[in-house]
Amino acid sequence: MTQDEMKKAAAWAALKYVEHDSIVGVGTGSTVNHFIDALATMKADIEGAVSSSEESTQKMKALGIPVFDLNSVNELSLYVDGADEINASMHMIKGGGAALTREKIVAAVADKFICIIDSSKQVDILGEFPLPVEVIPMARSYVGRELVKLGGDPVYREGVITDNGNIILDVYNMKIMQAKVLEKQINAIVGVVTNGLFAHRAADVLLVGKEAGVETITD
Numbered sequence: 073m074t075q076d077e078m079k080k081a082a083a084w085a086a087l088k089y090v091e092h093d094s095i096v097g098v099g100t101g102s103t104v105n106h107f108i109d110a111l112a113t114m115k116a117d118i119e120g121a122v123s124s125s126e127e128s129t130q131k132m133k134a135l136g137i138p139v140f141d142l143n144s145v146n147e148l149s150l151y152v153d154g155a156d157e158i159n160a161s162m163h164m165i166k167g168g169g170a171a172l173t174r175e176k177i178v179a180a181v182a183d184k185f186i187c188i189i190d191s192s193k194q195v196d197i198l199g200e201f202p203l204p205v206e207v208i209p210m211a212r213s214y215v216g217r218e219l220v221k222l223g224g225d226p227v228y229r230e231g232v233i234t235d236n237g238n239i240i241l242d243v244y245n246m247k248i249m250q251a252k253v254l255e256k257q258i259n260a261i262v263g264v265v266t267n268g269l270f271a272h273r274a275a276d277v278l279l280v281g282k283e284a285g286v287e288t289i290t291d
């Protein structure tokens with residue numbers, strides 16, 4: 073099985089959590105793209121989706137899945153998204169595709185977060201994958217200096233502007249032992265919109281695509 077086939081297997085396994093007539097929170101990325109393909113097969117059975125990025129919105133609209141503004145939705149039973157890394161506490165690093173802020177917002181509203189990954193994303197310690205931080209452009213240098221004080225090596229992601237008009241700093245060389253603490257510390261830096269640690273809003277169910285099939289892990 074290729075890595076993409078493992079992503080696809082995990083993504084299709086998430087379909088069974090989708091409730092009849094519901095509005096589904098949809099993440100962003102190559103794994104979620106498989107989920108959107110899967111969701112399209114039951115579009116007549118759901119009300120629609122709330123999207124976490126322009127990329128996912130375009131794909132869903134092209135497949136005929138109605139996309140709702142989050143402000144018009146009172147509750148979401150489900151949010152389905154991938155991750156760049158996830159540990160045994162279901163804490164994640166996300167934002168490899170620069171969609172972290174909208175993902176965090178939609179995930180915050182949802183009752184249940186289903187994380188879909190291939191097995192390469194499971195780690196013992198978070199931080200091998202550089203931690204994305206969305207930053208207001210004029211604060212880039214200041215936030216960079218503050219991130220160095222926290223022990224990281226921030227690198228400006230050249231040529232990337234988020235859906236919210238901001239920039240991304242990727243923080244290298246962080247061995248993240250206390251994800252909740254670090255998530256808060258980084259978010260407290262003025263000029264940071266949010267960071268890609270999802271520890272306060274961790275995953276509830278993890279679906280891992282593996283050679284042998286899809287493993288389900290619950291918190």
Ligand SMILES: O=C[C@H](O)[C@H](O)[C@H](O)COP(=O)(O)O
Pocket residue numbers: 099100101102103104153154155156165166167168169170171172175
């Ligand atoms: O900004 C992007 C998201 O956080 C993605 O969920 C994450 O990067 C995983 O993406 P992929 O499924 O492409 O590995």
